[in-house]
Amino acid sequence: MNDRSRHYDAAETRDPHLREAALMEALAAQVATAQTRSAFFGALLKDVDPNAITSRAALAQLPVTRKSDLLEIQPKNLPFGGLNGAAPGQMARIFMSPGPIYDPEGRRPNYWRFARALFAAGFRAGEIVHNCFSYHLTPAGSMVESGAHALGCAVVPGGVGQTDLQLRAIADIRPHGYGGTPSFLKILVDKAREEGVDISSLKKALVSGEAFLPSQRAEMKAAGILARQCYGTADLGLVAYESEAEEGLIADEDLIIEILRPGTPDPVEHEGEVGEVVVTLLESDYPLIRFATGDLSAVLPGISPCGRTNTRLRGWLGRADQVTKIRGMFVHPVQVSAAVKKHPGIARARLVVDRAGDSDDMLLEVEVADGGALSQEALLEDVRASTKLRCRLALLAPGSLPADAKTIDDRRPVG
Template sequence: MSAVGRRPLDAAEAPPDWPAAQDRLADEAVRLALERSGEAGVRLREAGIAHPEPRGVAGLRDVAVLAKDDLPELQAAQPPFGGMLGVDLGVLRRIHRSPGPINDPEGQRADYWRMAPAFRAAGFERDDIVLNTFSYHMTPGGHMMDAGLRAVGCVVVPGGVGNTAAQAAFASQLGATGYVGTPQFLLTLLERGREDGIRATFRRALVSGAPLPLDLRRLLEEGHGVSVFQAYGTADAGAIGYECDAKDGWHVAPGVVVEVLDPGTREPCEPGEPGEVVVTSANPVYPLVRFGTGDLSTFRSDACNCGRTSPRLAGFLGRTGEGVKVRGMFVHPRQLAEALRGAPGVRRYQGAVTEEDHRDVLTVSVEATPSRPPDLDELAARLRDATRLRVEVRAVEPDTIPEDAPPIVDLRERS
């Protein structure tokens, strides 16, 4: 579907007064947080908010932002959810673990992470057969997308990660018309299918978890005939934004309040001015108030002609926190530190993320101690266990890595 705005919108996607809807949502999130979240309740009371009353989004201005990078320490001090869970453990459907490590609850509600609007906007329909290549093991990505697809009425093929040849063949045999996963793995599947003489059947894809440079989008759409849409969300907050037919920015998803704040001053940024995406969610299971995702974006100032009244984010502009996303998975410096702690022969190390042929590559450079060289294969195994990613390890000359060098750097070009 090439024309913009032909898909019907529900009231949540296009309320007549979006700011008023956001104010009501913020007030409900505050009420739930005061009643159910010890962590958020502390920050609200410190800001002078001790009782639920109409304040709207502007009333959150003095509430301190909780950084996503602070969750591992909070959860370690008060397991398993750092005092943020709004229900008893026994009523959860699943408990997931994201890299960090961060524990993520999943409540009983259908489409718990509210992904269905993103799939509808991308044109996924009832009875579509869709290959979901996000992981179903421990991390929540596979289940996040699975629930949204089922809410739309799609038939889900739970492919998970890896097994490229088998997934390409199975999807073709089933006539799968949809794909869900990172854009880089979609390219890998399509190219492997061509090599193996497999007919590609994907017509559309919803991609997330990794950047989508313009040249990669063109390659997928013009070179392979797949219409590609982006979705943006986290395991903590669920869906945050998604593309419509215009493919010109991410509409703020129904069910969350989104602010873009200056990382230093915590003041709201003007449209066009980059800042951190900060989310407030009225989720009874896991109420969030001013949750800092660590992602950088900016609001668009122009309206979209698709009919949605929600504001739009301009896309992913980088990270404020220490975590770096690699092949759809966050890698934190603490993971590298834990993996290499006590490893024989390691004096210093530094991770670097690069991109080769639209594929993320994580390389860890290691300086050896004077007494012995490190076992690079052992280090690679340690890092793979810690990050659940394939990691290339290489030895470098002494004093190559400065003493104050950051533990991980992102050297990918963004476009």
């Protein structure tokens, strides 16, 4: 890698045909690795000849493993359900995402491959990153930190919350950029303006974990911060990232992306058609094969004007299931149901997710049965304990919610 280059490495500008040939060659080896090192994939792929899996058509014949299924798979062989290719004790860290779902981090540098996304966002060796992703149980903080270290950057491990202390650290340390959710970056910018704190050292940002709206991008530019987004998951690490072209998200070099018709193992028929993002990760410690994220997206035609030649995604276009990401955290319907079931006075409930300005908003709508008793404070605390997020509460008369109402109704705009 050359810091003076516009690209992280030569792989980003390869001829697409050469990249595809290299990925397909690596695919056969990865299937063999998964069969021999992972108990789960060893059983799932026991009748597969890895030497025959050298094309996307062959890959499309393999079974899909869905992220939503991990809630059932992992408890049968904790902590990872046998999907891991290395023993738990050989990992560097073990994370616990809401669900709970357990995610491993291997020991090699830049394990989550976030250095590429940080480079595209403008970070270079010798700079300081103020990292406001969570370091507590979930892996986002480690994703950015390990990528920043691989680039040669120092990291301020800010984590989430404690706005006043964060501003003090930024004013004193003078970091060059920010990593975290776009909504928390806005909170910092607004609070700094309100209190007259100088955070002008922040010139760049890598944001993720929630939608990055055009209005937020424009507001950050007005504040002197050039923010770019990336897409990743706790299971896969970096999936795709934005470059200076700001035209879609460019796929990472170390994985194979498919867009499938939601709920099926079949690729969409036409490029540009919206479908579920499914990833095969070329990684031995956690060798995921056809891992369905539950996220919807579509492929953009052509290559990026920035010169990077890999596949581009349009960005996050919604969910293929009711699992949704709120304020950077995945929330599953079973988490909401588990909290509600502790309160027998509730006849029916629905969690409505929407936008309140530039932030995600959660409203739990509940019907209280005739004559039923309900402790609103206890219910809100149970939801917070289950989802790790706070929400508002609306009490509705019996019969207000439709009988087939979703447990989670995501009304946020997509695109």
